[in-house]
Amino acid sequence: xxxxxxxxxxxxxxxxxxxxxxxxxxxxxxxxxxxxxxxxxxxxxxxxxxxxxxxxxxxxxxxxxxxxxxxxxxxxxxxxxxxxxxxxxxxxxxxxxxxxxxxxxxxxxxxxxxxxxxxxxxxxxxxxxxxxxxxxxxxxxxxxxxxxxxxxxxxxxxxxxxxxxxxxxxxxxxxxxxxxxxxxxxxxxxxxxxxxxxxxxxxxxxxxxxxxxxxxxxxxxxxxxxxxxxxxxxxxxxxxxxxxxxxxxxxxxxxxxxxxxxxxxxxxxxxxxxxxxx
Numbered sequence: 001x002x003x004x005x006x007x008x009x010x011x012x013x014x015x016x017x018x019x020x021x022x023x024x025x026x027x028x029x030x031x032x033x034x035x036x037x038x039x040x041x042x043x044x045x046x047x048x049x050x051x052x053x054x055x056x057x058x059x060x061x062x063x064x065x066x067x068x069x070x071x072x073x074x075x076x077x078x079x080x081x082x083x084x085x086x087x088x089x090x091x092x093x094x095x096x097x098x099x100x101x102x103x104x105x106x107x108x109x110x111x112x113x114x115x116x117x118x119x120x121x122x123x124x125x126x127x128x129x130x131x132x133x134x135x136x137x138x139x140x141x142x143x144x145x146x147x148x149x150x151x152x153x154x155x156x157x158x159x160x161x162x163x164x165x166x167x168x169x170x171x172x173x174x175x176x177x178x179x180x181x182x183x184x185x186x187x188x189x190x191x192x193x194x195x196x197x198x199x200x201x202x203x204x205x206x207x208x209x210x211x212x213x214x215x216x217x218x219x220x221x222x223x224x225x226x227x228x229x230x231x232x233x234x235x236x237x238x239x240x241x242x243x244x245x246x247x248x249x250x251x252x253x254x255x256x257x258x259x260x261x262x263x264x265x266x267x268x269x270x271x272x273x274x275x276x277x278x
Contacts, residue, residue, distance in 0.1 A: 001068060007094035007118070016050060016070040018100060018119045018163060025185050025196045032187060032199040038065030040202055045069045051197060053102070056093040063097045072121055072164075073098035077105060077129050083112050090118050100164070104129065107160040114161025122157045124150060125191065126169040141174035150174065154182045166199065167191045169215065190215030 001013040002020070021030060032051035035041040036058055042065035044052060049069065054062045056073040063071070073093035080086045090101045090113045100119035103109055104127050113120045125140040134140065141147040150170065157165055164185040167175060172192025179186045179195055188195030190213065200216065203209045207218030208226065243249035258266070 006097050007091070008096065010097075012097070013068050014070055014099065015068055021051075021070070021185055021197075022163060025183075026180060029193075030197040032197050033202045033205060035062050035066065035202060037061050041065030041069070044202065053199065054098075056089060056098070056101070059093055059096045059098055070099050071097070072100040072102050074102040075105075077103070083109050087112050087116060090120075091116065094118055102166070107156050110157060110160040110162050119164075120162045121164040121166060121187070122160075122162045123166040123168065124153050124157065124170075125167045128168070139169050139171065141170040147171065147174035147178065151178050151181070154178065154184055158182060158184050164197075167195060 001015060002017050004012050004014055004017060006012050016030075024030065030050040031048075032053055033044055033049050035044055035052050035054055038061050041052065041054075041062040045066035045068065052062065052066060052069050052071040054071060054073055056075055056079075059071070059073050075086055075089045075093070080089050086103060086105060086109050090103075093101055100121055101113060102121040102123070103113065104123040110120050110122055126134070126138065128137065131137050141150050147170075150167075154165060162184060164187060166187040166189060168189045168191065170188075170191040172194060175186065175188060175191050176194035185197060186195035187197040187199050189199040201209070203222075204212050204216035204218065206220045206222045207224075208222035209216065209218075210223065212218065240249070
């Protein structure tokens with residue numbers, strides 16, 4: 001564990017620092033997944049996952065579950081309109097314990113965040129929210145021309161001050177050639193194994209996605225377990241309703257009785273009392 005101070009000025013321990021990840025580029029693989037709550041975060045930390053990717057709004061909840069795992073907070077594209085709003089959100093996320101911030105917005109937005117000392121990750125290749133610009137959800141970099149466009153965008157992203165980039169659904173060979181030629185730490189999601197960081201959504205890795213993307217692989221079967229849990233939930237609620245209607249619940253075992261003799265005393269007192277309003 002590394003001792004650090006967060007951007008918010010609090011001492012903390014981390015499994016990795018930005019410097020560790022940069023130093024590991026081309027030398028080792030890092031494993032990244034998502035988390036949306038403290039249970040998912042705690043499980044990822046217990047599993048030894050290197051790097052968590054989260055939405056900035058979830059930082060407090062995730063940190064409660066995974067206090068020591070390197071975490072990047074995504075500043076979602078549609079949540080913040082102006083560069084000043086993006087910067088404010090980035091600073092807030094870092095102050096709350098994020099180790100880096102992610103944005104798919106412009107090179108200028110990346111530059112604004114980096115200029116204030118934040119560690120910034122961009123996103124290139126297939127960017128789903130911008131997919132209409134490349135003709136829809138499709139693989140990227142399958143031609144030399146498109147791979148060269150990607151390489152140029154990586155250069156611009158690095159010049160803007162980013163330290164890392166998420167590369168989504170990019171041809172494996174293109175990443176294998178480009179990653180060693182950029183100073184950026186490359187994160188692969190559906191882009192083969194040549195990148196520095198391999199990223200897979202937690203629900204995909206755990207088999208909890210009904211129609212997973214082509215690049216996903218399930219290493220567990222949470223969907224079946226969840227289906228069983230939901231069947232048990234329905235079974236319980238149906239039986240509960242039936243018991244209420246047939247009078248079998250509540251019963252003596254689940255109700256509170258008066259002390260011995262107190263019931264008869266209560267009836268006697270009520271009989272002597274002025275009747276309630278009718």
